[in-house]
Amino acid sequence: MDKKVEYGILALIWATTFYLYLLPVSDLPFGDVDASTHFSIADTMFTNDQSIYWLPYQINATYGFASGGKIWYPPHYHLDASLIQLFSNERIIGFFFFTAFTSSLIVLSMFLFARHLYGFLTATVATLLAAFSARDILVYFFSQWPQAISFFYVPAFLYVLYRALHEYENRKKYSIIAALILASQFFFHPQGFITSGLIGIIYIAIISFKEKKLPFSLKESVIPISLLIILILLFIQFPLSAGEKKQEAASFARLFSWYADYSKYSGEYPQSYFSYSYSHGIWTLPFLVLGLIYILYRRKNQDIMMLSILIGYYIITHLDVIGYPGRVPRFYQLESLVFYPLIAIGAILTIPSFFKQYKEKTKVASFFIILILILFFNAPQAYSSLKNAQPLPYRITHEQLELAEWLNNNVPEKGEIGYIGTTSLSKIKWLRQLSQRFVKRQETSDTIPNFIIIDGSDLGYLNAQNELQQLKQIEQSFNLTPIYNKNNIKVYKIG
Amino acid sequence: MDKKIIFSVALLVLLLSVTILGISGVKASLILVLIFFIPLALLLSKLNFLSEESIILGIFVSLGVIPTVIYYPGLIFSLRVLTIITVLILLSAPFVLSKANFFSDKK
Numbered sequence: 001m002d003k004k005v006e007y008g009i010l011a012l013i014w015a016t017t018f019y020l021y022l023l024p025v026s027d028l029p030f031g032d033v034d035a036s037t038h039f040s041i042a043d044t045m046f047t048n049d050q051s052i053y054w055l056p057y058q059i060n061a062t063y064g065f066a067s068g069g070k071i072w073y074p075p076h077y078h079l080d081a082s083l084i085q086l087f088s089n090e091r092i093i094g095f096f097f098f099t100a101f102t103s104s105l106i107v108l109s110m111f112l113f114a115r116h117l118y119g120f121l122t123a124t125v126a127t128l129l130a131a132f133s134a135r136d137i138l139v140y141f142f143s144q145w146p147q148a149i150s151f152f153y154v155p156a157f158l159y160v161l162y163r164a165l166h167e168y169e170n171r172k173k174y175s176i177i178a179a180l181i182l183a184s185q186f187f188f189h190p191q192g193f194i195t196s197g198l199i200g201i202i203y204i205a206i207i208s209f210k211e212k213k214l215p216f217s218l219k220e221s222v223i224p225i226s227l228l229i230i231l232i233l234l235f236i237q238f239p240l241s242a243g244e245k246k247q248e249a250a251s252f253a254r255l256f257s258w259y260a261d262y263s264k265y266s267g268e269y270p271q272s273y274f275s276y277s278y279s280h281g282i283w284t285l286p287f288l289v290l291g292l293i294y295i296l297y298r299r300k301n302q303d304i305m306m307l308s309i310l311i312g313y314y315i316i317t318h319l320d321v322i323g324y325p326g327r328v329p330r331f332y333q334l335e336s337l338v339f340y341p342l343i344a345i346g347a348i349l350t351i352p353s354f355f356k357q358y359k360e361k362t363k364v365a366s367f368f369i370i371l372i373l374i375l376f377f378n379a380p381q382a383y384s385s386l387k388n389a390q391p392l393p394y395r396i397t398h399e400q401l402e403l404a405e406w407l408n409n410n411v412p413e414k415g416e417i418g419y420i421g422t423t424s425l426s427k428i429k430w431l432r433q434l435s436q437r438f439v440k441r442q443e444t445s446d447t448i449p450n451f452i453i454i455d456g457s458d459l460g461y462l463n464a465q466n467e468l469q470q471l472k473q474i475e476q477s478f479n480l481t482p483i484y485n486k487n488n489i490k491v492y493k494i495g
Numbered sequence: 496m497d498k499k500i501i502f503s504v505a506l507l508v509l510l511l512s513v514t515i516l517g518i519s520g521v522k523a524s525l526i527l528v529l530i531f532f533i534p535l536a537l538l539l540s541k542l543n544f545l546s547e548e549s550i551i552l553g554i555f556v557s558l559g560v561i562p563t564v565i566y567y568p569g570l571i572f573s574l575r576v577l578t579i580i581t582v583l584i585l586l587s588a589p590f591v592l593s594k595a596n597f598f599s600d601k602k
Contacts, residue, residue, distance in 0.1 A: 003546070007500060007546070007547070010547075011503075011504065011507055015507055015511050018508075018511060019511060019515065022511075022512075022515045022516065022520075023515075025515070025516065027519075045569075045574065049573050049574050049575055050569055050570060050571070050572075050573070050574060051565070051566050051567070051569030051570045051574065052570075053570060075562065075566055076558070076559060076562040076563070076566075079562040079565070079566060079569070079574075080531070080558055080561070080562055082574065083526065083530060083561075083562075083574065083578055084523050084526050084527060086574060086575055086578075087522075087526040087530070087575065087578075088519070088522035088523045088525070088526050089522070090519050090522055090523055093516055093519040093520070093523060094519075094522075094523050094526075097512070097516065097519075097520065097523035097524070097527070098523070098527070101527060102558070105554070105555070108550075108551045108554070109551065109555070111547075111551075112547060112548070112551050112552075115547075149558070153555055156551065156552060156555050160552070173542060173543075173544070177552055177556065180556050180559060180560060181552075181555055181556065181559070183559060183563075184555065184556065184558060184559020184560070185559075187559055187562070187563065188558075188559070231563060234563065234567075235563075235566075
């Protein structure tokens with residue numbers, strides 16, 4: 001196929017993916033769990049036009065100055081986002097534009113990897129599946145953005161590694177890029193770095209065994225490895241303070257189960273996150289099996305690469321067997337890399353191999369059938385999830401954004417602010433980071449703050465009259481004049 | 496051919512962003528393209544990487560390398576200034592390397 005047509009199709013798929021991830025983006029921030037913390041680190045750099053080493057006060061006060069008060073991970077993701085904010089002067093849209101963009105990168109790396117190993121049609125199917133990946137969308141909502149981008153680098157790393165090992169004349173330039181990509185993964189999140197490293201080692205080990213020699217020159221690998229080590233050492237101080245303590249190991253039977261026991265993670269993840277059917281669509285399973293048979297039967301270098309990915313993925317998602325269960329579900333995000341090329345291989349390569357006389361026509365027919373299935377089953381779910389993400393009042397409202405700006409201008413940096421009235425803890429976190437002040441849930445606190453916010457705006461939005469009445473009674477007990485009184489939100493100075 | 500593709504992709508990003516986010520999207524996408532896309536894509540295309548590699552690997556490498564370069568100086572100096580200097584260096588790298596015959600075939 002003409003390269004221009006290939007680029008055009010890739011551009012269309014990527015533009016669709018980027019468009020989908022931009023759907024929740026507006027002038028109001030969204031996201032749960034760590035979303036507000038990620039925003040805050042970038043926001044602090046944006047506000048000061050400087051890098052940060054120490055976390056802002058409101059984060060340290062919340063987490064008890066963990067890690068000595070310094071940033072927990074290398075700053076790369078947040079620094080990149082802050083540059084978009086700085087130069088566009090768009091505090092909120094700039095940040096979320098960046099998160100949407102980085103979330104779309106899986107499409108580009110998946111295409112590059114799959115195109116080289118298995119051709120254009122296979123790559124297009126794998127990429128389309130990645131574009132509408134339900135699990136990646138869930139991770140987007142969980143706001144595990146640095147982890148996500150670190151994982152998206154894996155196909156790009158494996159691509160350059162593959163070319164460095166098997167194309168002698170190009171080995172030097174690809175090995176340098178491999179070092180830069182691996183270092184970047186380390187900077188964004190160590191999980192991606194560990195994944196790439198593990199799969200790379202497995203692949204090199206199998207190829208070495210197969211060819212009875214190392215597939216690269218140790219002497220020539222000194223420069224890229226030295227480059228990688230130097231880059232990592234520059235920022236090694238940050239993730240060293242993180243880490244998981246060893247716990248009780250899961251039973252031996254766990255080795256025969258693909259996913260971990262959901263009941264152990266039910267407080268952190270929805271059940272759909274542990275579901276193959278929800279994440280990929282049960283219709284993909286037969287193609288996945290066919291793809292697996294293909295690579296096990298053929299066992300060329302490309303297939304050994306896919307097998308290495310499968311083996312590496314199995315190892316890191318079964319770490320609970322040796323007592324490290326905490327991070328296991330995080331690695332499930334890699335399933336798109338593991339499964340989507342295999343599903344594509346099953347449809348585009350395995351099925352046509354049964355029709356030798358009509359191989360090319362069967363390939364094209366298979367492609368269009370898969371395309372229709374993806375657009376019918378996976379695409380609508382992806383669109384619907386992203387379009388309807390966190391409607392008001394479940395994300396910060398304009399009224400609360402105005403309150404945050406007022407707090408930033410009128411409350412001292414280390415002032416303590418109690419909050420009563422919101423619908424969710426996530427909102428309090430957002431208010432904390434947007435105001436760059438230490439806001440805490442007053443109902444669960446036993447200390448008296450300097451300021452109290454009584455926020456009836458969400459309850460008014462939901463027309464929750466009983467709860468609004470209760471808020472009024474709390475207000476009346478203060479017997480004070482509010483120093484801020486707007487949009488059904490009041491602030492009182494206590495201490 | 497490479498430069499046409501690179502600038503076509505940049506235009507696509509801009510059009511997409513303005514459609515969804517208006518003027519804010521234009522500003523953010525312009526910055527994204529100018530900092531994290533064009534400099535490394537042009538440099539990699541000069542180093543004889545394929546078009547798709549220049550674009551895709553260029554983005555991935557930029558996102559990691561640019562903050563690596565500016566983070567520590569950024570603790571003292573302005574991030575805006577440091578970023579502009581870094582981008583200018585990256586944009587001029589292909590010309591400097593051309594002058595030094597870096598891209599000529601060695602037989």
